[in-house]
Amino acid sequence: DGGITQSPKYLFRKEGQNVTLSCEQNLNHDAMYWYRQDPGQGLRLIYYSQIVNDFQKGDIAEGYSVSREKKESFPLTVTSAQKNPTAFYLCASSIGASGRYEQYFGPGTRLTVT
Amino acid sequence: GENVEQHPSTLSVQEGDSAVIKCTYSDSASNYFPWYKQELGKRPQLIIDIRSNVGEKKDQRIAVTLNKTAKHFSLHITETQPEDSAVYFCAASIYSGGGADGLTFGKGTHLIIQP
Numbered sequence: 001d002g003g004i005t006q007s008p009k010y011l012f013r014k015e016g017q018n019v020t021l022s023c024e025q026n027l028n029h030d031a032m033y034w035y036r037q038d039p040g041q042g043l044r045l046i047y048y049s050q051i052v053n054d055f056q057k058g059d060i061a062e063g064y065s066v067s068r069e070k071k072e073s074f075p076l077t078v079t080s081a082q083k084n085p086t087a088f089y090l091c092a093s094s095i096g097a098s099g100r101y102e103q104y105f106g107p108g109t110r111l112t113v114t
Numbered sequence: 115g116e117n118v119e120q121h122p123s124t125l126s127v128q129e130g131d132s133a134v135i136k137c138t139y140s141d142s143a144s145n146y147f148p149w150y151k152q153e154l155g156k157r158p159q160l161i162i163d164i165r166s167n168v169g170e171k172k173d174q175r176i177a178v179t180l181n182k183t184a185k186h187f188s189l190h191i192t193e194t195q196p197e198d199s200a201v202y203f204c205a206a207s208i209y210s211g212g213g214a215d216g217l218t219f220g221k222g223t224h225l226i227i228q229p
Contacts, residue, residue: 033216040123042203043158045216058216059115090157097215099146099207105157 003027006091006106013085013113021076021109023091030096032074033103036060037088046089049074050097078111085113116141118206120220128228133194135223137204138186144206147187148217149178153200161202162189191225199227 004025013019023032030051035043045058049068063082068074074093078085091106117140127133139147148163164171164178164187171178175194180187191198201224205217 035216035219040221042120042219042221043205043217045218048216059218099215102148102160102163103217105159107157 004091004093004104004106006089006109008109009107011109011111013111015113016080017113018080019078019085019111019113021078021089021091021111023074023076023106025072025074025093025104025106027093027095027104028071029093029104030071031094031101032068033092033094034058034064034066034074034076035090035092037090037108043090046076078113085111087111116144116206116208116218118204118218118220120204120223122223123221124224124226126226126228127194129194129196131194133189133191133198133225135189135202135204135225136186137188137206137220138184139206139218140185141206141208142182142185143208146207147178147180148205149189150203150205150219151200152203152222158203194225194227196227196229199225201225 007022033048034046037043044060047066049055065077088110090108092103094101094103120137145166150158151161152158175192177190201222203222204220207217
C-alpha cells in the first residue's frame with residue numbers, strides 16, 4: 001500500500017486550533033486531491049491541485065486551506081473557521097485529470113476536534 | 115454543480131446471488147463514471163470505470179452499465195462472495211481535455227453478503 005501516505009492516522013485537537021494534515025506521494029503524479037468522508041455522506045471534494053503552485057476549491061472548501069509547493073506534497077490545514085471539522089480525511093492522487101486516470105487514495109487521517 | 119444519487123444505502127444478498135447498485139447523475143456533461151470499493155477501515159479502491167462513449171463494461175464478476183439518455187449507471191456483481199462485503203461508491207466527473215478535476219461521489223451502498 002505504498003505510494004501515497006497520510007499522517008498521522010489519528011489526530012485530536014481542541015476547538016479553535018488550526019491543524020495541518022500531511023499527504024505525500026511518490027508516484028510522480030501531477031494531480032492531488034483532498035476529500036472529506038462523513039458517515040452516510042460519501043466523499044466530498046475539498047480542494048484539488050493540477051500541478052505545483054496551483055490549486056482550486058472543491059465543493060466544501062470553506063474553513064480549509066492547502067498549499068502545493070512540491071509535486072509530492074499537498075498538505076491540508078483545517079482552520080478554526082471550519083464549523084464541523086471532525087471527520088475522516090482522504091488524500092488522493094492521479095497521473096493527470098480525474099476524467100482520464102484512476103485516483104489512488106491514501107489511508108486517511110481521522111480528525112477529532114473537541 | 116454535479117449531483118450523484120446512489121441507491122440503495124444498504125443491500126443484503128445471499129452468497130452466490132447477484133447484487134445491483136444504481137446511481138443517477140445530474141450534469142449531462144459528465145463523461146467518466148468510476149466505482150470504488152471501501153472495506154472497513156481501509157482506503158477506497160477503484161474496481162471498475164466506464165466512459166460515456168461505452169454502454170457496458172465487464173471485468174470477471176463485475177459489470178457496469180451506462181444509460182446516458184436517462185443519466186444513470188449501475189454496478190452489477192454476480193456470484194457474490196463474502197469478500198464482496200464492503201461499501202461501494204459511484205462517482206462522476208467531467209473530462210474536457212483540460213487539467214485535473216475532482217470526482218463527485220454518491221453516498222455509498224453498504225453491501226452485505228449473507229452466508
